[in-house]
Amino acid sequence: MLIRRPTDLTYSDVSPKSVYTQRREFLRAMGLAGVAAFAGASAWRIGMPFDEVHATSKLDVATKSPFSTTEKETPYNDVTHYNNFYEFGTDKTAPAKNAQKFRTSPWSVSVEGEVKKPRKFSMDEILKIAPLEERIYRHRCVEAWSIVVPWIGFPFIELAKLVEPTPIAQFVAFESFFDPGQMPQAKYSGLEYPYVEGLRLDEAMNPLTLIGVGMYGETLPNQDGAPVRMVVPWKYGYKSIKSIVKIRFVAKQPPTTWNRMAPREYGFYSNVNPNVDHPRWSQAKERRLGEIFKRPTLMFNGYGDQVASLYNGMDLKKSY
Ligand code: MTE
Numbered sequence: 001m002l003i004r005r006p007t008d009l010t011y012s013d014v015s016p017k018s019v020y021t022q023r024r025e026f027l028r029a030m031g032l033a034g035v036a037a038f039a040g041a042s043a044w045r046i047g048m049p050f051d052e053v054h055a056t057s058k059l060d061v062a063t064k065s066p067f068s069t070t071e072k073e074t075p076y077n078d079v080t081h082y083n084n085f086y087e088f089g090t091d092k093t094a095p096a097k098n099a100q101k102f103r104t105s106p107w108s109v110s111v112e113g114e115v116k117k118p119r120k121f122s123m124d125e126i127l128k129i130a131p132l133e134e135r136i137y138r139h140r141c142v143e144a145w146s147i148v149v150p151w152i153g154f155p156f157i158e159l160a161k162l163v164e165p166t167p168i169a170q171f172v173a174f175e176s177f178f179d180p181g182q183m184p185q186a187k188y189s190g191l192e193y194p195y196v197e198g199l200r201l202d203e204a205m206n207p208l209t210l211i212g213v214g215m216y217g218e219t220l221p222n223q224d225g226a227p228v229r230m231v232v233p234w235k236y237g238y239k240s241i242k243s244i245v246k247i248r249f250v251a252k253q254p255p256t257t258w259n260r261m262a263p264r265e266y267g268f269y270s271n272v273n274p275n276v277d278h279p280r281w282s283q284a285k286e287r288r289l290g291e292i293f294k295r296p297t298l299m300f301n302g303y304g305d306q307v308a309s310l311y312n313g314m315d316l317k318k319s320y
Contacts, residue, residue: 001084001143001238001258001266056218059152062131067208069136069302074147076216078289083223084141085242087178087193089185095223098185104227104243111159113248114169119162123227127213129162130154134217135210135231140272140301142236144294146286151231152214157205165201165249172204173197173254174230175246191257197241198254198268199232200310208233208306212240234303236270267320271311272301276320 085095088102109126112118121129132152140146156172178194180186186193203209210231213220220226225242232239238258248254258266265279274284274297285294300307311319 056214056221058218059132059214061134061152061217063133065133065135067135067137067306068150069138069148071136071138071148073136073150073216074289079147079149079215080221080223082145082289084143084237085223085225086189086191087176087183087186087195087243088223090189094185096221098183099222102182102222102226102243104222107227107245109228109244109247111163111247111249113173113250114166115249116164116166117162121159126159126211126228129211130158132213137210137231137233138301139231139233139237139240140286140297142238142266142270142278142283144281144283144286144297146288146297148288149215150217151210151212152217153210153212153231155207156209156211156230157207159211159247160205160249163249168251169249170201171250171253172199172201173246173248173250174199174241174244175248176241177243177245191261194245195241195257196254197230197239197256199239200253201249202310203232203307206307206310208303234272234300234307236266236272238266239270269311269316269319271307271316271320272297273299273316273320275299276317 081096082092083095084092085099088095088098105123107123108120110118110120132154134150134152136148136150138146139149174197176193176195178186180193183193199209212225212229212231213227215221215224220229225240225244228244229242230240230244239256253268256266256268258270259268272283277283283297286297287294298304
């Protein structure tokens, strides 16, 4: 996103997914896909076979949500091999490779702060908070690429109801798991860890805000934030924090990782907004992974009917 080292790609350097997908298919057709030396290091990384994805298990979904888009889903292999998860490296293909041994069980999430009933939830308890729904959402990264993902989860508000926020709570602060032993690549990323994020309480309670526990009918692959993450579809992807261990209801706006790193570039709100450019690139258009031509970016990523009223009277150029 921001960190520039000679080895890094900037968003504009990133080749369209179709280019390397075609290359992989070409190599397979030639019978070379298994021979790293022929493929070249970078193509080999990119062409990591499907079966190297960390084992996931099937998740039963009670309902298909009316909030789902009918747009075409991005192929699973793209969503699991083009990731931002800086704890496992900054290269888009690094998390798929480096997160395979990440231990996500046992897991618990502590929910605390300004609540009447603070509580630690085991993963089994989280899965039982509410019926799991499938929600097919557009997901727009600040780097101007996008995907369409069939998430599995339940609305954040269902968790909030169990812990009962007090009237003092105005924001929700989220924290990711961090273990430098399991995430040795993190130290090269230039970010401070653990990764932290935040939402205003009314944003968190909006029916679109999901606690994600799976995708494509299965539990989350490690590189996509196993075992539990946020999904906030009208905001840039970095607000959708992965591998959560702590949720804190708080009175004041909490710090967020990217805002700390570069406050001029990444604000607290981070609503998808084609009219407010990133200081270094335009946000007017985006490239859907797997497509060659860019498409216009929609205000609030197309979720304005559900969320625009949250920002009535606010100047979204100032509160970016
Ligand atoms: N959460 C943590 N803990 N660490 C990260 O580096 N990257 C964010 C977000 N959540 C990130 C994170 C960014 S920049 C994006 S675009 C999304 O995760 C990417 O989610 P995906 O890889 O499942 O598409």
